[in-house]
Amino acid sequence: MARHPSDVVLLFLAILGVVLLTFPAPGPTAIDQSVANVVKELPGLLGWFWELSYDILIGWAAVLLLIAAFSKGRRALLVQEVCAGGLAFGLGVLAANAAGTPWSESFQSLTSSNPPPIYLAVRLAIATAVVVAASPHMSRPIRYVGRWVLWFGALAGIALGVTYPIGVVAGFLVGVGTAALVHLVSGSPTGTLTLDQVATALDDIGVAATDLRDAAMQPRGVALVLAATPAGEPLLVKIYGRDAWDGRLLASMWTSLWHRGETFRFGASRREMVEHEAFLTLLAEREGVPVLDVIAAGASVESDALLVVDANARPMASVPPEEVDDDFLAEVWKALERLHSAGLAHGHLDGDRIMVRPDGTPALADFSRATAAAPDSLQRTDHAQLLVTIALVVGAERAVAGAEIALGSDGLSLVLPYLQPAVFDRATRRLMHERGVDLDELRKLAAQSTGVDPPELEKIRRVTAGSIAVVVVIGIAAYMVISALAQVGLQTLIDEFQGADWTWLVAALLLSPVIQAAQAFSTIGASIRPVRYLPSLALQYSIQFIALAVPSSAARVALEVRFFQRLGVEPGGAAAVGVIDSVCGFAVQVLLILIITLSGLASLDLSSSDTSSSSSSTSSSSHGGLLTLLVVLLVLAAIAALAIPKYRAVVRAAIPKTREAIRNQRVSVGSALQVLRMPPKLALIFFGNLTAQVLQAIVLGMCLKAFGHEASLGGLILVNTFVSLFAGFMPVPGGMGVSEAAYTAGLVALGVPDSAAMATAIAFRLVTFYLPPIWGGFAMRWLRRNSYV
Numbered sequence: 001m002a003r004h005p006s007d008v009v010l011l012f013l014a015i016l017g018v019v020l021l022t023f024p025a026p027g028p029t030a031i032d033q034s035v036a037n038v039v040k041e042l043p044g045l046l047g048w049f050w051e052l053s054y055d056i057l058i059g060w061a062a063v064l065l066l067i068a069a070f071s072k073g074r075r076a077l078l079v080q081e082v083c084a085g086g087l088a089f090g091l092g093v094l095a096a097n098a099a100g101t102p103w104s105e106s107f108q109s110l111t112s113s114n115p116p117p118i119y120l121a122v123r124l125a126i127a128t129a130v131v132v133a134a135s136p137h138m139s140r141p142i143r144y145v146g147r148w149v150l151w152f153g154a155l156a157g158i159a160l161g162v163t164y165p166i167g168v169v170a171g172f173l174v175g176v177g178t179a180a181l182v183h184l185v186s187g188s189p190t191g192t193l194t195l196d197q198v199a200t201a202l203d204d205i206g207v208a209a210t211d212l213r214d215a216a217m218q219p220r221g222v223a224l225v226l227a228a229t230p231a232g233e234p235l236l237v238k239i240y241g242r243d244a245w246d247g248r249l250l251a252s253m254w255t256s257l258w259h260r261g262e263t264f265r266f267g268a269s270r271r272e273m274v275e276h277e278a279f280l281t282l283l284a285e286r287e288g289v290p291v292l293d294v295i296a297a298g299a300s301v302e303s304d305a306l307l308v309v310d311a312n313a314r315p316m317a318s319v320p321p322e323e324v325d326d327d328f329l330a331e332v333w334k335a336l337e338r339l340h341s342a343g344l345a346h347g348h349l350d351g352d353r354i355m356v357r358p359d360g361t362p363a364l365a366d367f368s369r370a371t372a373a374a375p376d377s378l379q380r381t382d383h384a385q386l387l388v389t390i391a392l393v394v395g396a397e398r399a400v401a402g403a404e405i406a407l408g409s410d411g412l413s414l415v416l417p418y419l420q421p422a423v424f425d426r427a428t429r430r431l432m433h434e435r436g437v438d439l440d441e442l443r444k445l446a447a448q449s450t451g452v453d454p455p456e457l458e459k460i461r462r463v464t465a466g467s468i469a470v471v472v473v474i475g476i477a478a479y480m481v482i483s484a485l486a487q488v489g490l491q492t493l494i495d496e497f498q499g500a501d502w503t504w505l506v507a508a509l510l511l512s513p514v515i516q517a518a519q520a521f522s523t524i525g526a527s528i529r530p531v532r533y534l535p536s537l538a539l540q541y542s543i544q545f546i547a548l549a550v551p552s553s554a555a556r557v558a559l560e561v562r563f564f565q566r567l568g569v570e571p572g573g574a575a576a577v578g579v580i581d582s583v584c585g586f587a588v589q590v591l592l593i594l595i596i597t598l599s600g601l602a603s604l605d606l607s608s609s610d611t612s613s614s615s616s617s618t619s620s621s622s623h624g625g626l627l628t629l630l631v632v633l634l635v636l637a638a639i640a641a642l643a644i645p646k647y648r649a650v651v652r653a654a655i656p657k658t659r660e661a662i663r664n665q666r667v668s669v670g671s672a673l674q675v676l677r678m679p680p681k682l683a684l685i686f687f688g689n690l691t692a693q694v695l696q697a698i699v700l701g702m703c704l705k706a707f708g709h710e711a712s713l714g715g716l717i718l719v720n721t722f723v724s725l726f727a728g729f730m731p732v733p734g735g736m737g738v739s740e741a742a743y744t745a746g747l748v749a750l751g752v753p754d755s756a757a758m759a760t761a762i763a764f765r766l767v768t769f770y771l772p773p774i775w776g777g778f779a780m781r782w783l784r785r786n787s788y789v
Contacts, residue, residue, distance in 0.1 A: 004188060007180040014177025018095055021170050023497035025099035026119030030503040032164040039158045053149075053156035054113050057127040060149045061085065064134045080133045080182050087178040088129035092122045095174060100498075115161035121171030124154055124163075128175025129182075136188040193239055193304060198225050201300035202237065207308050209235055222368075226311065235295060236311035238277075239304055240270040270305035273368065274298075278307055280344065280367040287342035290335050290363040292355060313363055317351025321394050326402060329390060332362045333406030336386055339364065345374030349385040350428050351392060377418075383407065384418040387446075388428065391437050400446045409450040417455050419443045496707055496759035504706035508699045509767040513775065515699070516540035518691035523560065525684025526581040529567060535788050538779040539563050544769075545776030566788050581685065588689040589721045601714035602750075696720050696768065703763040704747065707756040711747070719746035740765055 028036070061081075068078035093106040096119055105118050110126075131146040138146070154168045163171070193201065195212045202209050208230055215224035215236070223239040278297040285291045293310040300306060316324065332354060339346060346353075347369035355363040371378055383403070391399035404412050419439050421429055432439070447454045520536040543559055560581065596602050697716035704711060723742040743761035748754060 004183065007183045007188075010180040011177050011184065014173045014180065017173040018170060018177070021166060021173070022095070022099050023494065024500070024502050025166060025170070025498065026096075026101050027164045027166045028117070029164075029166060030501065031506075032166050035165040036158050036161075039155055050156040050159045051113060053152040054123070054160060054162065056149055057123055057153035060146060061127045061130040064130055064138075064146070068134070068137075074137070076186070077134060077137050080186055080188075081130050083186075084129035084133035084175075084179045084182045085126045087181065088125040088175050089122060091178060092120055092125040092171065092174045095170065096120045096122070109162060113160050113162055117161050117163050117167065119164065119167040119170065120174065121154070121157050121163040121167045124150070124157060124168060124171035125174040125178075127153060128172055129178045132176055132179035133182055136183070193223065195225065198223075198237060198239060201239070201304055201306055202227070202308070204300040205296050205298035205306055205308075207235075207296045209237070209308075212237075234311040236292075236309050238274075238307040238309075240273050240306075270303070271299050274305040274307045277366075277368045277370075280370040280372065281309075283372070284339055284342065284344055284364070284367065284370075287338055287344075289338045289342070290331075290357075290361060291367075292363055292365045309365070313355035313357045313365075315352045316354040316356055316362070316389070316393060319356055319393070324394050326398070328356075328360065328362060329394070329398070329402040330406060332386065332390070333402065335362055335364055336382060337406070340374075340379045340382070343373050345371045345378035346382050346385075347371055347378065348425070349382055350389050350425070351431075354386075354389060380415055380418045381423050383411075383415040384423050385428075387415065387419070388424065388432065388437065388439075388442070391442060392428075392431055392435055396437065396442050396445055400442070400449050403446070404449055409452075412446055413450045413452045413455070416443050416446055416450075416452075419446070492755045493759055493762075496755050497763075499708075500706045500759070500763075501708075502706070504702050505763055505767070508702040508706070508763070509771065511695070511699055511702065512767045512772060513541070515692050515695045515768070516544065516772075518688050518695055520688065522581055522585065522685050522688025522692070525681045525688065526584070527564060527567075529564075531567065535563075535783070535786075538783050538788070541772070541776045541779035542783055543776070544772035545780045563783070563788055584685045585689045586725070588686060588693065589725055592690075592693060592717055592721050593725075596714050596718050602712055602718045693717060693721060693724075696724075699768060700743075700760070700764050703767065704752065704756070704760045706763065707759050709752050709756050709760075711750045711752065715750045719743065719750065722746060739769070 065078065065081055068074040068081055071077075089110075093103060096106045097103055099119050101119050106120075106122050109118050110122050128150055131150060135143050135146065150172075154172070157163045157168055158165060195214070199209065199212055209227035210230060211226075211228045213226050215226050225237040225239065227235040227237055229235060274297050278294050281291050281294050285293075292313060295308040295310060297307045298305070336346070336349070346364060346367065348366065349364075353364065353366045355365050357363055387399055387403050390402065400412075403415070407415070419442060421439065424432070431437075443454055517537060517540075519540045520533060523536045523539060524531050524533065539559065546559060694713075694717065697713060697720045700720055701711060701713065701716045704716075723739055723746060726738070726742050740758075740761045743764060744754075744758045747757035747760055752760070
C-alpha cells in the first residue's frame with residue numbers, strides 16, 4: 001500500500017469544486033435547465049431505462065462490497081469501501097444543508113427516485129465513493145463497468161428529475177474527494193509489477209534477463225529491478241507504471257508554482273517518459289559524456305514502459321571518501337561541462353546518479369529530469385548540485401578546490417548565488433543536515449577561495465512563505481475594510497452569488513480573453529519593426545500570467561522589453577516600445593475620462609443616496625466612507641513611497657539610472673520613437689487601447705447584469721478607467737484588494753446597491769485578473785518554447 005500524489009490533487013480539486021458550487025447552489029441555474037431539457041429529450045430511451053440506471057448505482061456499490069466481503073484477503077478493501085461510502089453520505093448531506101437543502105430531503109433522496117430535484121445527488125456521491133475507493137484493487141474490466149454505471153446513473157438522476165446537473169457535479173466531487181481521502185489515510189495498491197511480470201515485459205521488448213530482484217532504492221512512480229544478462233552482465237530495469245504520470249505531474253506542478261523559470265508540464269505518458277530519458281541519454285553519449293549504456297527501451301503488452309540500462313557501476317554515494325581521488329573529481333566536472341556544451345542540463349545530480357565504473361572512471365546516470373536547450377540558470381543549478389554532492393563525499397575544502405580548478409574563479413563565483421536549499425531535493429537536504437554540510441559556510445568558503453564577496457542569492461523561489469503571508473493579509477484586510485465601509489457581510493455576499501445569473505458570468509469569462517486580443521494591436525503599433533499578431537497576442541496573455549506576482553505596469557514593460565529584444569530590437573528601443581505602449585494607454589484613459597465627464601455621458605457621485613436604500617443618511621455615510629477609503633489608500637501609497645527606505649531607495653535610484661539609460665540608448669530610443677510620426681502606427685496603438693478599455697467596461701457590465709443591475713456604457717467605462725489609473729499607482733502586486741475596493745466604490749457611485757457592487761467587483765476581478773493566468777501560463781510556455789522571451 002502507498003499514498004499516491006494523484007489522490008492529493010483529487011482531494012484538493014474536490015474541496016475547491018464543492019466550495020465554488022456552494023455559491024450557485026441549490027439551483028437551478030440556466031445551465032441546469034438547458035442540460036436537463038437535453039437529457040430528457042434523448043430519443044429512444046424510455047422511463048424504465050432511467051429508473052434501472054439510477055437503481056444500479058446502489059446495486060453496483062453493493063456488488064463491490066460483497067466482492068470485498070467474501071474474497072480472501074480483501075477485508076482492508078471492505079473497510080475502505082465502507083468508510084468511503086459513509087463519509088460521502090455524511091459530507092454530502094452536510095454540503096447540501098450548507099447550500100440550503102434540508103436534512104430530511106437529503107435523507108429521502110437516498111431511497112427515492114422521484115422529483116422534486118434537490119442539491120446534491122447523495123446516492124451518486126455514495127456510489128462514486130465506493131467505486132473510486134475500490135478501483136485500484138479491481139481488474140480493468142470491472143473498473144470500466146463501474147465508470148459506465150456512474151455515467152448512466154448521473155444522466156438518469158437528471159432525466160428523472162431527482163437532481164439538477166449542479167447536484168450531479170457536486171455528488172461526483174464529494175464521492176471522488178472522500179475516496180481520495182480514504183486512500184491517503186489507509187493507502188492503496190502501488191500498481192507495480194511482480195518480478196514474474198517484469199520478466200514477461202522484458203521478453204516483450206526483446207531483452208533476455210535472469211536473476212531478477214528488486215533494487216534497494218525505489219523512487220516514487222518508478223519501479224527499479226536489478227537483473228543480469230545470460231552472460232552475467234548486470235542490468236538495471238526502470239518500469240514506469242501507473243504512478244509515473246501522476247507523480248511527475250504533481251512534481252511539475254509543485255516546482256512550477258514555487259521555482260522561477262520552471263514551466264508547468266501537463267505530463268507525459270509512460271512511453272514518452274521512457275523515450276525522453278533514453279533520447280537524452282543517447283544524445284549526451286554522442287557528445288562524449290560518459291553515461292550508462294541504454295540496452296533497450298519500449299512498452300510491454302500491458303502498456304508498462306521499460307528502460308533497460310547497463311548497471312555495471314556503483315553510486316558515488318556508496319564509495320568511501322579515500323577511494324575518491326582528485327583525478328576522479330576532475331573527470332566528473334569535465335563530464336558535466338561536456339553535457340552543458342551540448343546544451344543539456346541534468347537537473348538531478350546527487351550521489352546516486354554519479355556512478356563509479358569498475359575501471360574507476362565516472363558516468364552520469366538517470367536523465368529522467370534532464371532538459372535540452374537548457375538556460376544558464378539550469379546549468380548553474382547543475383554546478384551547485386555537483387559541488388554539494390562532492391562536498392558530502394570528500395568534504396567542503398576538497399569540493400571547493402576541485403570546483404575552482406574545473407570552473408575557474410569566475411565560473412565558481414557565478415555558482416555561489418545558487419547555493420541555497422531551493423536547488424536541492426529533500427533527500428539531499430536531509431543528508432547535508434546529517435553530515436554537517438552548511439550551505440552558508442560552503443558559500444563563504446567558495447567566496448574566499450575566489451576572492452569575491454558572498455553575493456545575494458538568486459531568486460529561485462517564485463513564491464515564499466512571506467509572499468503568501470502578504471497576499472493573505474492584503475486579501476483579509478481588503479475584505480474587512482470594504483465590507484465594513486460598504487456594510488456588506490459575508491452572508492450577504494454569499495446570497496448575492498447564489499442569486500446571480502451564472503449565464504452572464506460565464507459569458508463575461510468567455511469574453512475576457514478578447515481584451516488581450518485588442519491590446520495586441522497596440523503592441524504591434526508601438527513597434528517600429530514588423531511583428532506578427534500571434535506572438536503579440538501570446539505576449540498579452542503572458543502579461544496576465546506574471547501580473548499576479550508583479551505590479552501590472554511593471555510586468556508589462558519588463559516582459560515587452562525581453563520580447564522585442566528577442567526580435568532584434570536594441571535594448572533601448574525595446575524599452576521604448578514598452579514605454580510608448582504604456583504612455584499611449586495612459587493617454588487613452590485620460591482622454592476617455594475627459595470626454596465622458598465633459599460631455600455629460602456619465603458621472604460619479606460618491607455622496608448621492610443609494611436608490612435601493614430606505615435611509616439616505618446611511619447610504620451617504622457608506623458612500624462617503626468608500627470615498628475616504630480611496631483617499632486613505634492614495635495617501636498611504638505616497639507615504640510608503642517616501643517613508644519606507646526600500647521604496648525611497650528605489651525611487652531615488654531609478655531617476656539617475658533612467659537618465660543614464662536614455663543617454664546610452666539615445667540612438668535606439670530615437671529610432672523606436674519614429675512610430676509617433678507614423679499615422680498607421682498611432683492608429684493601431686489608440687485603436688488597441690481604446691477597444692481594450694471598452695471591452696473591459698462591457699465585461700464589467702455583464703458581471704453587473706449577473707447580479708440583476710445595469711449601468712450605462714459611459715458610466716462603466718468611466719469606472720473602469722478611473723480604477724485602472726488608480727490601481728496602477730498603488731505599490732500592491734496586481735492591485736489586489738485595492739482594485740476591488742475601487743470598483744465597489746465606483747459602482748456604488750453609479751447607483752448600484754452596496755452588496756451587488758461588491759459582488760460585481762469580485763466577479764469582475766475573477767474573470768479579468770485571477771483566472772486569466774490559467775491560459776496565460778500556456779502562452780508563456782509557448783513564447784519560451786519558440787524563443788520569444
